[in-house]
Amino acid sequence: MALTAAASAREILTRLHDVMAKRLPAQSKLNSVVEIIGTVLDSEVCSIYLLREGLLELFATRGLAQEAVHVTKLALGEGLVGTIAKNVETLNLDEAATHPDFAYRPETGEDRFHSFAGVPIIRRERAVGVLAVQHVEPRRYADVEIEALQTVAMVLSELIANADLVDSTGGATTRLQPTAAAHAHGFKLVDGMAAGVAVFHQPRITIEHTVAEDVEVERHRVYAAFDKMRDQIERMASQAEFGGGGEHDEVLATYKMFAYDEGWSRRINEAIDSGLTAEAAIERVQQRTRQRMREIDDALLRDRMHDLEDLSNRLLRIVSGQLGTAAQMGLRHDSILIARNLGPAELLEYDRRRLKGVILEEGSLTAHVTIVARAMGIPVLGRVRDIRRLIAEGDMLLLDSGEESVFIRPSPAMIEVFEAKLVVSQKRRAAFAELRGEVPVTRDGHRVTVMINAGLRDDLAALDLTGADGIGLFRTEFQFLVSATLPQREAQRRLYKDVLDSAGERPVTFRTVDIGGDKALPYLNHDADGEEENPAMGWRALRLALDRDGLMKAQARALIEAGAGKTLNIMFPMVSEPWEFDAARELFEAQRGWLAARGKKLPTEIRYGAMLEVPALAEVLDLLLPRVDFLSIGTNDLTQFLFAADRAHPKLALRYDWLSPSILRFLKRVVDQAHAAGVPIAVCGEMGGRPLEAMALIGLGIDRLSITPAAVGPIKAMVRSLDRAPLIEAMQVWLADPGRSLREPLAAWAVEHSVELA
Numbered sequence: 001m002a003l004t005a006a007a008s009a010r011e012i013l014t015r016l017h018d019v020m021a022k023r024l025p026a027q028s029k030l031n032s033v034v035e036i037i038g039t040v041l042d043s044e045v046c047s048i049y050l051l052r053e054g055l056l057e058l059f060a061t062r063g064l065a066q067e068a069v070h071v072t073k074l075a076l077g078e079g080l081v082g083t084i085a086k087n088v089e090t091l092n093l094d095e096a097a098t099h100p101d102f103a104y105r106p107e108t109g110e111d112r113f114h115s116f117a118g119v120p121i122i123r124r125e126r127a128v129g130v131l132a133v134q135h136v137e138p139r140r141y142a143d144v145e146i147e148a149l150q151t152v153a154m155v156l157s158e159l160i161a162n163a164d165l166v167d168s169t170g171g172a173t174t175r176l177q178p179t180a181a182a183h184a185h186g187f188k189l190v191d192g193m194a195a196g197v198a199v200f201h202q203p204r205i206t207i208e209h210t211v212a213e214d215v216e217v218e219r220h221r222v223y224a225a226f227d228k229m230r231d232q233i234e235r236m237a238s239q240a241e242f243g244g245g246g247e248h249d250e251v252l253a254t255y256k257m258f259a260y261d262e263g264w265s266r267r268i269n270e271a272i273d274s275g276l277t278a279e280a281a282i283e284r285v286q287q288r289t290r291q292r293m294r295e296i297d298d299a300l301l302r303d304r305m306h307d308l309e310d311l312s313n314r315l316l317r318i319v320s321g322q323l324g325t326a327a328q329m330g331l332r333h334d335s336i337l338i339a340r341n342l343g344p345a346e347l348l349e350y351d352r353r354r355l356k357g358v359i360l361e362e363g364s365l366t367a368h369v370t371i372v373a374r375a376m377g378i379p380v381l382g383r384v385r386d387i388r389r390l391i392a393e394g395d396m397l398l399l400d401s402g403e404e405s406v407f408i409r410p411s412p413a414m415i416e417v418f419e420a421k422l423v424v425s426q427k428r429r430a431a432f433a434e435l436r437g438e439v440p441v442t443r444d445g446h447r448v449t450v451m452i453n454a455g456l457r458d459d460l461a462a463l464d465l466t467g468a469d470g471i472g473l474f475r476t477e478f479q480f481l482v483s484a485t486l487p488q489r490e491a492q493r494r495l496y497k498d499v500l501d502s503a504g505e506r507p508v509t510f511r512t513v514d515i516g517g518d519k520a521l522p523y524l525n526h527d528a529d530g531e532e533e534n535p536a537m538g539w540r541a542l543r544l545a546l547d548r549d550g551l552m553k554a555q556a557r558a559l560i561e562a563g564a565g566k567t568l569n570i571m572f573p574m575v576s577e578p579w580e581f582d583a584a585r586e587l588f589e590a591q592r593g594w595l596a597a598r599g600k601k602l603p604t605e606i607r608y609g610a611m612l613e614v615p616a617l618a619e620v621l622d623l624l625l626p627r628v629d630f631l632s633i634g635t636n637d638l639t640q641f642l643f644a645a646d647r648a649h650p651k652l653a654l655r656y657d658w659l660s661p662s663i664l665r666f667l668k669r670v671v672d673q674a675h676a677a678g679v680p681i682a683v684c685g686e687m688g689g690r691p692l693e694a695m696a697l698i699g700l701g702i703d704r705l706s707i708t709p710a711a712v713g714p715i716k717a718m719v720r721s722l723d724r725a726p727l728i729e730a731m732q733v734w735l736a737d738p739g740r741s742l743r744e745p746l747a748a749w750a751v752e753h754s755v756e757l758a
C-alpha cells in the first residue's frame with residue numbers, strides 16, 4: 001500500500017501518462033487504466049463507468065465479470081454508482097450492501113466484495129462518469145487512497161474528453177448526453193425574453209493536460225501565477241478602476257485574504273507533488289473545496305466560496321495565459337452573459353448584435369449595469385443563486401426575466417412554450433413599431449408629447465425607430481459611467497453635438513450629471529469623508545455638482561458649445577431648494593458669458609428646467625415656478641422619497657403602488673400649480689413608460705412623457721385609444737374618495753372604455 005496520496009497518485013499518474021501517450025483504441029486504454037489503478041491501490045476491483053445516453057455504462061473493469069462490460073447500465077441516482085454521479089460526491093463504505101442506495105447487479109459478480117469506494121469523474125463541474133474500487137475485505141479506504149482516486153479521476157476526465165479516445169470505428173464514444181433540464185429563479189432587473197448560449201464573462205478554462213511532464217516546471221508556473229495574481233489584487237486595491245467592475249471593498253478584502261492564504265497554496269503544491277500540471281492542481285484543490293462546501297450549510301461560507309471560485313479561476317487564467325474576458329474573445333453565437341457582477345463599461349464591450357441577455361449573481365435595479373442594459377434593451381435577471389453549479393459554458397438558455405426565470409438546457413416542451421410566448425411578444429413589438437409614424441393624440445383630440453430617455457450614443461437610433469417627439473431626459477452621467485477616466489470637455493461636447501444633430505428639429509433636454517450616491521465614479525474621489533449610509537439621500541447630483549463646480553463648469557461649456565445656433569434645454573437633477581436652481585443657472589450663465597466674450601457661437605436660446613424628485617421642492621413650488629422654463633418630475637426618486645422606500649430594495653419593490661392616492665394626489669397638486677403658472681411639466685421616471693400608470697398621469701393633466709424607448713409604442717397605442725376628458729373627471733372623483741390604490745378602478749375603467757393596455 002502506498003504511503004501518501006501524492007505517492008499513490010504519482011505512481012498511477014506516471015503509468016497513466018504512458019498509456020495516454022500510446023495510440024491505442026479507447027477500450028484498450030481504459031482497460032489498462034483499471035489495471036494500473038487496481039494494482040497500485042491493491043484493490044481486487046477497479047471499474048470505470050461513463051455517462052452515455054443518460055446512463056452510467058460500465059466501460060472497463062478489473063475484477064468484475066468482463067461480460068458485464070457495456071451491459072451493466074445504471075441510471076443517474078441508481079445504485080451507489082448512480083448516486084455518486086448524481087450528487088457529484090464520493091462514497092467510501094466498508095460494507096457496500098448495507099448502504100440504502102445499494103443496487104445489486106448479478107451479471108457483475110460483485111457479491112464477493114464488501115468494501116466499496118467511488119469518486120465522480122468530473123468535467124466542467126458535472127459528473128461524466130464514476131471511478132470505483134472494491135475490495136473483498138470489509139474495510140474503509142484510507143483518506144490518502146480516496147485522495148489518490150480523486151486525482152486519478154481528474155486525469156480520466158481528460159482522457160475521456162480527448163478526441164483520440166473516440167474509436168475510429170465509431171464503437172465506443174464518450175460523447176456525453178446533455179445533463180437534464182433545469183430552472184433557476186432570480187429578480188427582474190430588465191424585462192424581456194432572450195435565447196442564447198451561456199457565456200461566462202470570465203471564461204472557464206478547460207484543462208487540456210492534467211499529467212505533469214516535469215513537476216518542478218509546474219511548481220514554478222504556479223509560484224509565478226500566485227505572484228502575478230497578488231500583484232493584480234494589490235493593483236486593484238490601489239487603483240480606482242476596480243470600482244468600475246461593480247465589485248466591492250469587501251470582496252477585495254476577501255480576495256486578499258485568499259491570495260495570501262498559506263493553506264491554499266500549500267494544497268496546490270501538494271497536488272503538483274502528486275504529478276498534476278499546474279492547471280489540474282488548481283482545479284483539483286478547487287474541486288475538493290467545492291465538495292467540502294457542499295457538506296456545510298452556511299450562507300456566509302458559501303459567499304466566501306464564491307470569492308475563492310473567482311480567485312481560483314483567475315489563477316487558472318493566469319497560469320494558462322488565457323486572460324481575456326469573453327468580450328475580448330468575441331461572441332460567436334447569440335449569447336447570454338453570466339457574471340457575478342459587471343460594470344457598465346464591461347457590458348458595453350460586448351457585441352450588441354450577439355449579446356441577447358445577462359444573468360447576474362448579484363445586481364440591483366439601480367446598478368449602473370442595469371441602467372445601461374435597460375437603455376440597450378437587453379433583458380437582465382439578477383440575484384440568481386448557484387449559477388455556476390447550474391449552468392455550464394455553452395449551455396442553451398431561455399431567459400424570461402419578466403417571469404424572473406431562466407430555463408437551462410431546456411426540454412423540447414420548454415422550448416415550445418418559450419417560443420410561443422416569444423412570437424406573441426415579437427408580434428406585439430412589431431405592431432408597436434408600426435405606430436412609429438402615428439401621432440399620439442387621444443380620441444378626443446388632445447396631443448400628448450411622448451419623448452424618450454437616453455444616455456448613450458447608441459440610444460439615438462431609438463428616436464427614428466420609435467418616432468418619438470424628442471429626448472425628454474438625456475442622462476449625461478452615462479458617458480461618465482462608461483469611461484475609465486473623467487471624460488474631457490471636448491469628448492463631452494462631441495457627444496452632445498452628436499445628440500443634437502441626430503435629433504434634428506426634435507427637442508433634447510440634457511440633464512446635468514447625476515452622479516454620486518449609488519452612481520459613484522471610481523475616478524472621482526467624491527467620498528473623501530467615508531462611506532455614505534444613505535447614498536440615495538447623500539452627496540449626489542446637483543449637490544455634488546455645485547460643490548465641485550469645476551466639473552459643472554466644464555459640462556456647461558461643453559453643452560453651450562454643442563448647442564451653438566440651436567435651442568438648448570438644460571435640466572438640473574435633485575433640486576431641493578430654489579436657491580440651488582439659481583446657483584446652477586448662474587454657473588451656466590457665467591459660462592455663456594465667458595464663451596461670448598471669446599467670440600464663440602452660442603445657442604439661440606438656453607432654457608433651464610428643474611427636476612422635481614425631492615418632495616421638499618413641492619412646498620416651495622410657488623417660489624420655484626417663476627424661475628424655471630420647465631419642470632420634469634422624476635418619479636423614480638420622488639416616490640422613494642415620498643414613501644421613504646429605497647427604490648433599489650427588492651423587498652419594497654412591490655410594496656407601494658405608483659397608483660396610490662398619496663402619489664397621485666401629490667402629483668395632481670404639482671401639475672395644477674405648474675399649469676396655473678404656465679410652466680410646461682413632464683414626467684420622466686419609469687412610471688410614465690407603463691401604460692396604466694401613464695394613463696393615470698394623463699388623467700392628472702400631464703401631457704408630456706419621457707420614457708424608455710421600448711415603451712413608446714405601447715404608450716402611443718394607449719394614448720390613441722383613450723378619451724381624455726372623461727378620464728380626468730373620473731380621476732377627480734376617485735382622488736376625492738380613494739381606496740388603498742387607484743389601480744383597480746383605473747384598470748376597470750380602461751377595460752370599460754376599451755383603452756389599449758399592452
Ligand code: PEP
Nearest residue numbers: 613634635636637684685
Ligand atoms: C427619476 O428619478 O425618476 C429619474 C428620471 O432620474 P434617475 O432614474 O436617473 O434617477
Ligand code: MG
Nearest residue numbers: 613634636637
Ligand atoms: Mg432621479
